Amino acid sequence: MNGGRERRGARGLAVDLGVLALGVFFWMYIAGERMNTEMPSPPWLFDVDMATGLLALPTLWLRRRWPTQAAVALIAVSWYSETIAFPLLVMLFSVVVRRPLRTAAWVYAASLAASAVYMVLRPEEMGLAGSIGFALSLHAAVAGWGLFVRYRRQLEARAAQAEQDERERARQRARDELARELHDMLGHRLSLLSLHAGGMEYRPDAPAEELTRAAGVVREQSQLAMRDLREIIAILRAPIGELPQPTMADLQALVDEARPGMRIELTAHVEGEVPERTGRTAYRIVQEALTNARKHAEDAPVEVTVEGRVGEGLAVTVRSGPGRDAGPGSGHGLIGLEERAALAGGRLEYGPAADGGWRVHAWLPWTA
Template sequence: MSSRWPVGRAGIWAALGVGALLVLTSTDLGQHYQLPIGAAFALGVMRALALALVWLRPPWALPVSLATSVLTAIVCVPVSPDEAWPWPVTGVFGHSLVLAFSGARGATGLGVGGAWASSRWVLGGWWVVTQLVGVVGMALAPERGSWAGLLTMALLSAVAVVVADLVRSRADARQQLLEQEEISAAERAQRARWQERARIARELHDVVAHHLSVVVVRADSAPHRLTGLPADAREEFAGIAEDARASLTEMRRVLRLLRENPSSGRADSELGPQPGLADLEELIATTRRAGADVRLEVESSADLDPAVELTAYRVVQEAVSNAVRHAPGAVVEVRVRRIGGELIVSVVNGPVDAAVASGSGHGLIGMRERVGLLDGRLHAARTADGGYRVEAVLPAERGVE
């Protein structure tokens, strides 16, 4: 999280908000409370400073705002019973703004090791402390205000906490989506490297290994085909055959290394559980928290080969990611069902926004390749209403190669 003033229009709006809060607080305290104009201006500066610290020094914003509220309650005496106390109107709005912006930016306090603590529990704790300040103020000076006057701060600050938590959750969900897209891109790159290695292995097997085998056969058979060969010539052919066999053995070892997929779960690969259909709920929940309307229906996921589950998960991940990018605001329907010996995975979204539907197509290519490795089928096409449908049909029986 950055600790600097926002740039562009956001910076202008932030400056206007800080300036407006300074003017309104100074005017409010100077007119409606028994306070000299200098003291009112000083409290206005503190109130505006608390809002500015949300960007400049995030961990200090809420403490300074709450300290300003306490100091205001101590020195301000209402000119009439109609004036709010211990929370002046500008104090209610100013502190609620600081609470909302701090929570939305995850700057509600300092966590372990200096990391920002963006937990909703920390944000709720600040709300509780705020209300306790008002209760203590009323208990110490009940003649200045009324208990009912505390409700305004309680309600408005509660709204600020809820809004801040929603904004922060949405930002976290979007960040998780970006991370998932980066993972998908990394997997596509890794798959491309694996396919290139497999192509090289095929070339070596079909060309080089074949010719080496021919050399072995010809060298072994030369003494029988050619009569009258001297002993040293026979030994030379035997040596050639032996060297060719050794080269062929080394060639086969190289072919095994080239054909060994680093993501296949072998001892030299990265260890860790692969996602399956049971993880689709979390995947979809993350997408929903980003604001997308995604609906999931899984009818059967029992007794499936892990490779089938992983492929189904990746198809849903890529298709939903494409739908969120190319059809913002559209409903995305994900359905996984088993019919006989086949697992059918379908992802359908509403009309695609032509202005953003300009992807490279690598995601669809990657899905086709992944499904093809299991001898499955993938169909992707526009729907009649201008949306898009991706459907993968995978073998559901165990023992998938």
């Protein structure tokens, strides 16, 4: 529990003033009852008791910050004073709520011991046994109430922490999603740039028309990459859900964009409107597979097949033939695709094909 200083809000201030008002009321009530019944012996004890109770009232203001110290101070005078009963019970309650249970147990034991001394020195009409029973019941009631409040606050704190943890996990998921989007979008653009820039470097004697076409692709993809970067920088200041998301309808444009420098055949047999999440996942799988084919199977033909219908799901296959490897890869793209497929409720398989090429196959459920 918090042992430092607590700030009082408007509600806390109202509660503290209410507790102080109750303390004044009970001090006046006990004083009135004692004057109307039997005065303590010796008579001067009444005046000392009244003064002690009055001096104890300000300790109620310390119940949040120093409950243990205030409780010990009140216990030290409770062996002769009855007017400090209300402040003492409030402090005992605060100790249970705000301090370790071992500390609370010691404070309660000391309070019961002081109560026993009071009963011997100032016996009541109910007798010693009755007074001890009443003191035990009162202490047990206060302790039970304090434990209830303590554990309720702990449950609320755990719930708040769980909510905070869930928000942090959501932020992490958003960061992971953004990282995947960065990899997919920029990886696709930059692989196209690398392919055509490499062609211009290694084929300086190519026909002017071919070099012009390659330069046009480099220029176009550079502009698109800059656009993607601007979008991503804007997304870093906005929720991940605002990131422009592709759909199945964009698949043809993706293939057309990648065709310069690649031999791609797209076959699509899809019945019905593909759900947004399924279509987006399929698009990203094809995009990453084309990027890998461009890197590791340069000049090889690529076949993209998409088939699906309601009730059966969507099957996406990208098969590339053997070709010239343009360089090593990190493998992060395929791992990311596995995660994408799993998050969509599907599965992804990839590996060498029988003809020495590479095959990526995914099945995705037909769900929104």
